Amino acid sequence: MKLTRRGFFKIAGATGAAAATNRSAPAGASAPPDDPYGCLVDLTRCIGCRKCEEACNRVNGLPPPEEPFEDPTVLNRLRRPDEKAFTVVNRYFPGQLDASNQLVPTFVKIQCMHCQEPACASACIVGALTKKENGTVHYDVTKCIGCRYCMVACPFEIPAYEYHDPITPRVMKCTFCFERISKEGGLPGCAEICPTEAITFGRRQTLLKVAKDRIRDNPARYIDRIYGEKEVGGTSWMYISAVPFEKLGFIDVPNEPTPKLAETIQHTLFSYLWSPIVLYGLLGGIMWTSHKNRAEDEDEEGDRR
Amino acid sequence: MIRAFSPGAPVRILVALMVLVWAAPALAAETPDTDELTLNPEWRAPDQETARERAKEVVPFIEAVVDECQLCRQQRLRDVGLGVKDITHSYFLLDSPIIKQREDYYGPVRFMHTKHAAAIQDCAVCHHARPADKAAKETVRCSACHQESFRGDHPDRLGLKAAYHQQCIDCHRNEAKGPVDCVGCHPKNVPDHKELVKLPADPEPWDVTAECLRCHPGAGEDMLLTAHWLWKGHSAYTLDHQKKVMHGKGTTAINNF
Numbered sequence: 001m002k003l004t005r006r007g008f009f010k011i012a013g014a015t016g017a018a019a020a021t022n023r024s025a026p027a028g029a030s031a032p033p034d035d036p037y038g039c040l041v042d043l044t045r046c047i048g049c050r051k052c053e054e055a056c057n058r059v060n061g062l063p064p065p066e067e068p069f070e071d072p073t074v075l076n077r078l079r080r081p082d083e084k085a086f087t088v089v090n091r092y093f094p095g096q097l098d099a100s101n102q103l104v105p106t107f108v109k110i111q112c113m114h115c116q117e118p119a120c121a122s123a124c125i126v127g128a129l130t131k132k133e134n135g136t137v138h139y140d141v142t143k144c145i146g147c148r149y150c151m152v153a154c155p156f157e158i159p160a161y162e163y164h165d166p167i168t169p170r171v172m173k174c175t176f177c178f179e180r181i182s183k184e185g186g187l188p189g190c191a192e193i194c195p196t197e198a199i200t201f202g203r204r205q206t207l208l209k210v211a212k213d214r215i216r217d218n219p220a221r222y223i224d225r226i227y228g229e230k231e232v233g234g235t236s237w238m239y240i241s242a243v244p245f246e247k248l249g250f251i252d253v254p255n256e257p258t259p260k261l262a263e264t265i266q267h268t269l270f271s272y273l274w275s276p277i278v279l280y281g282l283l284g285g286i287m288w289t290s291h292k293n294r295a296e297d298e299d300e301e302g303d304r305r
Numbered sequence: 306m307i308r309a310f311s312p313g314a315p316v317r318i319l320v321a322l323m324v325l326v327w328a329a330p331a332l333a334a335e336t337p338d339t340d341e342l343t344l345n346p347e348w349r350a351p352d353q354e355t356a357r358e359r360a361k362e363v364v365p366f367i368e369a370v371v372d373e374c375q376l377c378r379q380q381r382l383r384d385v386g387l388g389v390k391d392i393t394h395s396y397f398l399l400d401s402p403i404i405k406q407r408e409d410y411y412g413p414v415r416f417m418h419t420k421h422a423a424a425i426q427d428c429a430v431c432h433h434a435r436p437a438d439k440a441a442k443e444t445v446r447c448s449a450c451h452q453e454s455f456r457g458d459h460p461d462r463l464g465l466k467a468a469y470h471q472q473c474i475d476c477h478r479n480e481a482k483g484p485v486d487c488v489g490c491h492p493k494n495v496p497d498h499k500e501l502v503k504l505p506a507d508p509e510p511w512d513v514t515a516e517c518l519r520c521h522p523g524a525g526e527d528m529l530l531t532a533h534w535l536w537k538g539h540s541a542y543t544l545d546h547q548k549k550v551m552h553g554k555g556t557t558a559i560n561n562f
Contacts, residue, residue, distance in 0.1 A: 047474060049487060070487075073527060100481075187455070192407055196474070197467030201455045210461045 032116035036135025037181055038204035038236040039191055040211050041109055043248070044221055045198035048075060048089055048107035052190035052199065056087045056111075059177060059189035078249065080110070083160040083172040087111035087190060094243040106241070108248050109190070109199070112137060112158045112174035113228060114236035115257070122259030123153035128171075135204065135236040136176035144171060155232055155253045176236070204236055211240050233257030352396055360400040360413060367450045368459075369437035379429040387428055387443060395419035403452050403465045411491040414469075424482075431472060447472075 054069040056062070063084050067074050075091040089109050096104040118137045121129040128143035129150055146169055151159045162169040177188040181201075191201040200207060208229060215222045227245050228238030231253050241248065269275045373381075400413030422428065432444040447468055454464025463471065473490065477483035484490050504516055518525050528534055 045471065047470075067523070071523075071527065073530060187407075191455070195466060195470040197454060197463055197471075200460070202457070202460050206457075206460045213461060 032234070033131065033133045033135060036114075036116070036133070036204050036236050037176070038114075038135055038202065038207050038238060039188065040200040040202075040207040041237065041239045042198050042200070042214070043106055043108060043239060043241040045196045046089070046107040046109065047196055047198075048072075048091055048105065049195060050074070050089050051193045051195060052109055053085060053087055053089060055189040055193035056174075057085065059180065060086060060175065062086070075107075081112075081158060081160060081173070083162045083164075083170075086172065086174040090249060092248050094247040096243070106243060106248055108239075108250075110158075110249075111190075111237065112176070113156050113232075114174075114176050115155075115232050116234040116236065117232070117257035117259055119153040119155055119232070119258035120150035120159060122263060123149040125149065132178070134178075134181060136178045136181070137173075138178055139171055139173065139175070141170050146171075153258065155258050156251055204234075204238075207238060211238060215240060230255045233260070353398070356394075356396050356398040357400070357413070359394065360398045361402060363402060363452075364446065364449050366452050367436045367438075367441070367445065370434040370450060371437050373434075375429060375433065378433065378435070379427060382428050382432075382443070385443060389419060389422045389426070392419050392422055399469060401448050401465055403448060407454075414490045430476065 050069050053065075057065065057069075065085065075089070078090050079085075079088040081088055087109055089107050092106045092108060093103040094106055098104050114131075114135055114137045116131070118129065118131055121127075121131055121137060125147060126143045126145055128140045128145075130138050130140070132138050146161075148159075148161055148171070150171060151157075151161060159171050159173045161171055177186070180186040181188060187201055188199075191199040200210060202210070208226065211226045211229075215224055215226075221242060222240050223242065223244060225245065226238050226240055227250055228235040233256065239245070239250070246252065395418050397416040397418055398413040399416050421431075425431075428444060431447075434450065435441070435443055436445060436449070448465050451463050451465040451468035454467065456462060473483075474485055477485045501520070502516055504512060508516075514525075
């Protein structure tokens with residue numbers, strides 16, 4: 001079959017149109033799952049027993065802690081999750097007083113928020129971090145090359161790195177107990193152990209409703225905000241609290257998904273490879289013109305001789 | 306006064322003692338033989354056994370409860386005339402299989418039902434809702450409404466473990482009575498230290514400290530970071546730095562231990 005110039009453009013146009021209409025999912029792997037699992041942390045219920053830390057350590061096989069989990073003096077300083085602890089509980093005194101004039105503590109559990117549109121997964125150049133359908137931001141150690149872009153990208157400063165291990169270092173962060181919650185009836189270790197159900201596990205949409213109901217039914221107990229509902233485009237882990245989140249060490253993040261700007265630029269420039277095509281087309285055009293000019297010049301010079 | 310110092314008094318005491326020594330075996334023989342009870346290893350406290358058996362029961366889940374305010378409920382319970390006298394089980398062991406199927410790290414918690422009821426005099430504090438079913442009893446056990454956590458059909462119904470903890474801790478805190486820490490209700494399984502502690506015959510205080518630190522090396526370091534040692538300045542935990550303390554082992558006092 002001989003392809004005419006006109007025929008070629010017809011086929012190319014049809015293919016392009018089909019590709020354009022077929023573009024329901026955004027380019028890249030950042031489409032948030034429809035019905036992910038989540039956890040709702042009710043800070044008014046947390047009693048700071050650190051059982052979640054202990055359970056996390058146990059189910060993930062992490063090394064024993066330097067101070068025992070029963071030691072309440074650990075709460076005297078603020079901590080961050082690290083490569084040996086996927087979750088930590090911090091104690092804040094936001095200023096409320098109880099009946100006996102003592103400051104009332106608020107305990108805040110920190111772990112990976114499992115963003116709906118995770119910046120770490122967007123930044124990961126080898127696809128070691130992915131957002132799974134069940135809501136977990138999953139880390140695949142076999143793909144990881146140790147560039148630690150995820151650590152820079154994370155708006156909540158969560159991923160840690162095993163710097164002490166020069167041979168097989170891993171990026172370490174809360175796994176949302178991926179294996180456990182993938183099983184029917186499985187719960188994350190922390191949510192299972194929590195004695196007061198400060199952590200409620202369930203579908204994210206259900207939890208949002210639960211959170212809104214709790215705030216509506218107890219307006220004196222809660223401030224009207226769900227941290228994680230809209231932050232960085234929504235997160236699987238969400239918090240409700242009696243005091244403003246700014247007083248509890250929560251990072252003030254925008255509602256825009258973190259990867260949005262970078263991905264928009266990236267995807268606009270490289271969709272259908274139009275920018276390289278244009279660039280190389282342009283370069284080719286310049287080359288062709290200059291080549292033609294030079295050939296003409298040479299011809300002219302040859303004529304003169 | 307003079308008669309008290311007469312030689313008659315010691316003699317009388319001696320006689321009384323002799324009579325006691327002579328009579329003691331006879332008195333003991335008259336009391337019922339308690340050895341049979343205390344020495345029988347098979348013996349179990351009957352109320353403890355009943356409570357243990359009752360703890361194993363799982364009752365059907367109550368889907369719907371009557372939606373009423375706490376005051377209405379209190380008033381209605383008063384109208385019905387329910388009170389401490391109606392309690393059928395005065396002692397419970399909280400050891401439900403609903404919790405144990407998930408985890409089993411603690412022994413059963415003892416709960417004195419009548420004691421709590423007598424102290425609070427208000428059934429509605431704990432029995433805060435009644436089943437919607439008209440035929441059901443007015444007050445039901447915790448585990449009738451609170452069973453597994455995070456049920457799909459009742460996402461905001463507390464699980465049994467959380468129901469216990471929230472109810473107990475909140476009330477103990479508000480009333481400033483009863484234990485609020487973990488080991489207050491969940492007794493810790495501390496091994497018998499009689500065999501573990503090895504001390505010289507007449508130990509000096511520092512021998513005892515050294516012996517403790519032999520197995521608990523962190524305890525000494527921790528102590529040095531606590532207010533017992535660094536007792537100085539304002540309290541970090543009071544608003545506007547109330548309760549300022551300027552004397553103590555951290556500054557002026559000598560450690561006289």
